[in-house]
Amino acid sequence: MVPRFYNTLTRDKADFRPLDPSHVRMYVCGPTVYDRAHIGNARPLIVFDVLFRLLQELYRTSARVTYVRNITDVEDKINARAAERFPEMEPVAGIRRLTEETYQGFREDVGALGCLPPTVEPRATEHIAEMIAINERLLASGNAYLSEGHVLFSVPSMADYGRLSQRPLDEMQAGARVEVESYKRDPMDFVLWKPSNPSEPGWNSPWGYGRPGWHIECSAMAWKHLGETFDIHGGGIDLVFPHHENEIAQSRCAFHQPVMASVWMHNGFLQAEGEKMSKSLGNFVTIRELLADWPGEVLRLTMLKTHYRQPIDWTLKSLEESARTLDDWYWFARDLTASSPDHAVLEALADDLNTPKAIAELHGLRNAAQRSGAEADLARFVGSLRFLGFLGESAEAWAARKKEAAGVDQAAVEALVAARLAARNAKNFAESDRLRDELAALGVILKDSKDPKTGAFRTEWEVRR
């Protein structure tokens, strides 16, 4: 099966062929760790986790897959926050302390979302040497220059700058909305290295004590862990310009390569209840806050119900629907053993990560298993769910978690359920129905059934979400 992916660079879907048939390499821009990640940040984490899973499956026998997701741990917001929180510490130690703490929280969040750990999670501050090396190459090749203590990339030095974002140089309005710094030769030029004052984080370099510009870290980490060129580079669509455009400029000019990555994949944005998610509107919700109300798999399914390039309107209703679906899947799957993922699910994902189609296939597998009752069908359903990062806990744990989250007195409910069952068995239907109403008022739904073997009446309960 040859996967096809939409490539922002060519604005077209094309067959994917790894540059090195024995090694598939992907890089995704990871978090800037200064604060809890919000739900918008979760989208690339989940989307590219699915891509990672797909590639591992498709190349299981022919290639290894390396997934690099960086951690940005030096940046002006980080620097400011660390100075505020740890004023007594050395600046570099201060940002380390802050980013380590934030990263631990990030790891918890991303794990709860069902994402596999990437092969490598490099930190920007551990790649200062590589950044300096790239800068030196760019200075040597004439693609960069020194000015007022800064190293700057000279955009006019690169003939085909702007290909990814399809912004012809002469049409760019740089400087129209922001004052152009005096040290730039051209308004489009961007910083590779900038001087730090002693109270700011910094490292010694051939150009003095300073710190990296925004884009250089990704070029450095991708180079170190994947090489001068690699297969797939992913991130949010907002990163197309300027971040990815500038990464491409740095890496291609430093290594004299026609491309940095063959395929550039970008996920769309989230809206919140129909409105733009923004801090000023106060509708920014963190992953952590959502995890207090919903299992991570509910967030994951909600994310994957929409194709990764489409915008998502993040709504309570959508979360509720996902929760219902997962309740059914957990109930239906019943911890059965998994076989390998279904071919149709893989086909859907291989078509530019068509996760809505893949989910439709899951429904189809579930219904097929329902009809046939065959163990092989069930195993294929379960295997496909697991492959997509669902069913991470037992059906029992899933149901128990829901009961706990509802905050009902479980012992009291059990007693009422038993009393109602006793009344029903005694054909005292008035009392039985009264107790059922009482439970309903508590948000408890009863599920009566007959044991298929013995024919005995039995009852289970759950809480309304």
Place this chain on the structure above:
RNA sequence: GGCCUCGUGGCGGAGUGGUUACGCAGCGGACUGCAAAUCCGUGUAUUCCGGUUCGAUUCCGGACGAGGCCUCCA
């Protein structure tokens, strides 16, 4: 202002130049003491206006609407 996406049923959301997936909700039936849960079945849609075509939701142009980037925001 420049550039880029997108507009599908009550809701969410795919594919497709010619019978329009899938899920939720709704409706009908089975089951049930009655329900719920479950199972079976089922109605409803391609923003508008032109063009190409035997035929367009799909391709092209325009209008209207929504979102994004051009501001170190995924």
